[in-house]
Amino acid sequence: MKSLLSPxxxxxxxxxxxxxxxxxxxxxxxxxxxxxLSETARSADSFIDSVGVVxxxxxxxxxxxxxxxxxxxxxxxxxxxxxxxxxxxNDQVTQxxxxxxxxxxxxxxxxxxxxxxxxxxxxxxxxxxxxxxIEGVEGPNEWDVxxxxxxxxxxxxxxxxxxxxxxxxxxxxxxxxxxxxxxxPTVALWLNxxxxxxxxxxxxxxxxxxxxxxPTAGLDWHWIPSTRQICPAKPIIAxxxxxxxxxxxxxxxxxxxxxxxxxxxxxxxxxxxxRDIQRVYLNELIDKWETDDKEGNFGLLHRDGTxxxxxxxxxNLIALLQDSPGGFSPGTLNYTMAGELADVHHTLLQKKDGRxxxxxxxxxxxxxxxxxxxxxxxxxxxxxxxxxxxxxxKLYQPLQSTTATAQYNNPRSIVLxxxxxxxxxxxxxx
Numbered sequence: 001m002k003s004l005l006s007p008x009x010x011x012x013x014x015x016x017x018x019x020x021x022x023x024x025x026x027x028x029x030x031x032x033x034x035x036x037l038s039e040t041a042r043s044a045d046s047f048i049d050s051v052g053v054v055x056x057x058x059x060x061x062x063x064x065x066x067x068x069x070x071x072x073x074x075x076x077x078x079x080x081x082x083x084x085x086x087x088x089x090n091d092q093v094t095q096x097x098x099x100x101x102x103x104x105x106x107x108x109x110x111x112x113x114x115x116x117x118x119x120x121x122x123x124x125x126x127x128x129x130x131x132x133x134i135e136g137v138e139g140p141n142e143w144d145v146x147x148x149x150x151x152x153x154x155x156x157x158x159x160x161x162x163x164x165x166x167x168x169x170x171x172x173x174x175x176x177x178x179x180x181x182x183x184x185p186t187v188a189l190w191l192n193x194x195x196x197x198x199x200x201x202x203x204x205x206x207x208x209x210x211x212x213x214x215p216t217a218g219l220d221w222h223w224i225p226s227t228r229q230i231c232p233a234k235p236i237i238a239x240x241x242x243x244x245x246x247x248x249x250x251x252x253x254x255x256x257x258x259x260x261x262x263x264x265x266x267x268x269x270x271x272x273x274x275r276d277i278q279r280v281y282l283n284e285l286i287d288k289w290e291t292d293d294k295e296g297n298f299g300l301l302h303r304d305g306t307x308x309x310x311x312x313x314x315x316n317l318i319a320l321l322q323d324s325p326g327g328f329s330p331g332t333l334n335y336t337m338a339g340e341l342a343d344v345h346h347t348l349l350q351k352k353d354g355r356x357x358x359x360x361x362x363x364x365x366x367x368x369x370x371x372x373x374x375x376x377x378x379x380x381x382x383x384x385x386x387x388x389x390x391x392x393x394k395l396y397q398p399l400q401s402t403t404a405t406a407q408y409n410n411p412r413s414i415v416l417x418x419x420x421x422x423x424x425x426x427x428x429x430x
Contacts, residue, residue: 040332044322048322050277053082053084056288063286063288084239127176139201141185168199207240224275240281287302344382346361380417392409393428397422
């Protein structure tokens with residue numbers, strides 16, 4: 001990931017985002033508003049399956065070198081099923097790590113890039129070396145901000161288009177790999193998508209960093225439309241997104257506190273899931289190096305493997321929503337939300353046993369980028385009235401724990417205090 005934002009630009013973007021958020025809130029959601037909904041849930045398991053995380057298992061000069069003692073057990077603890085990385089054909093040590101993780105149910109998306117292989121066709125050999133571990137390959141990574149890169153003498157965008165065409169053809173014409181998904185190349189700056197144009201792909205790959213803002217910043221206006229310029233009419237996977245915690249760093253995109261990231265990270269997956277983004281790989285699992293620079297501070301874990309709030313929030317969210325894999329037809333929940341609904345977003349999920357999970361949060365900033373401090377976001381009172389018969393309800397705060405904070409028997413309505421951290425309501429139907 002490489003960003004070219006200056007401190008002046010990031011402050012200007014912050015105030016512009018606040019202005020737009022205020023205008024939207026005032027025009028679409030007013031205090032005292034109510035929404036009557038007959039909403040079909042989506043499966044809890046499909047949400048968990050949308051969660052992925054970026055790793056760098058081949059970086060032996062980083063925290064990823066502690067594979068057995070930190071990386072593997074923390075991935076298991078997190079509960080994630082999908083990782084994204086890259087590997088060279090002759091790097092059998094790293095390849096074995098992917099195979100080991102596959103035995104735990106963790107599959108890999110691998111970036112294929114001319115920086116790691118002289119010819120696109122080598123991707124087929126890499127995939128064949130990892131028959132149980134790989135679930136897809138992704139095209140070249142953010143070449144739009146690297147002027148010195150070229151493939152067979154061609155820089156961005158021509159070199160990337162050529163590599164992607166050869167990659168797609170190589171994967172799809174070999175009978176062993178033909179069923180594998182091929183993701184598009186990515187751009188670091190959304191406005192460069194038009195330079196690359198449409199390429200051969202099964203999914204559009206997107207690097208939609210919010211730049212220190214809330215999860216939806218730039219998503220609907222810039223990132224999703226620009227990704228569809230590269231991979232038209234295909235589903236989208238965000239193969240990188242996230243926040244770093246190097247708040248004092250002056251270069252690149254601004255950082256946020258660990259507390260703010262604890263609010264933003266679970267909201268990221270919920271917001272993207274609501275938009276049918278197929279999966280999000282958060283960048284990244286662990287802080288790679290001891291440094292004040294942003295590139296070493298994107299992790300869900302500190303350098304020594306101890307969890308940040310975001311790790312705990314995601315771990316608890318996955319644990320609370322855990323369900324047996326496999327398809328089923330989720331049901332419909334009839335309910336009304338009333339009260340302070342400005343900026344209140346929600347996701348409705350259901351498990352196979354019938355329990356609904358209504359998750360609510362305020363989609364607002366949790367961190368003041370100008371003054372570099374957390375924002376104390378006031379609660380908003382929302383009353384959920386249940387028209388579907390519910391025998392019991394429980395409230396959870398995934399950022400804190402998997403223990404219910406309140407329980408109700410045969411509720412008809414529940415008053416909630418909704419903050420900028422997701423609040424989960426478990427509803428057991430009659």
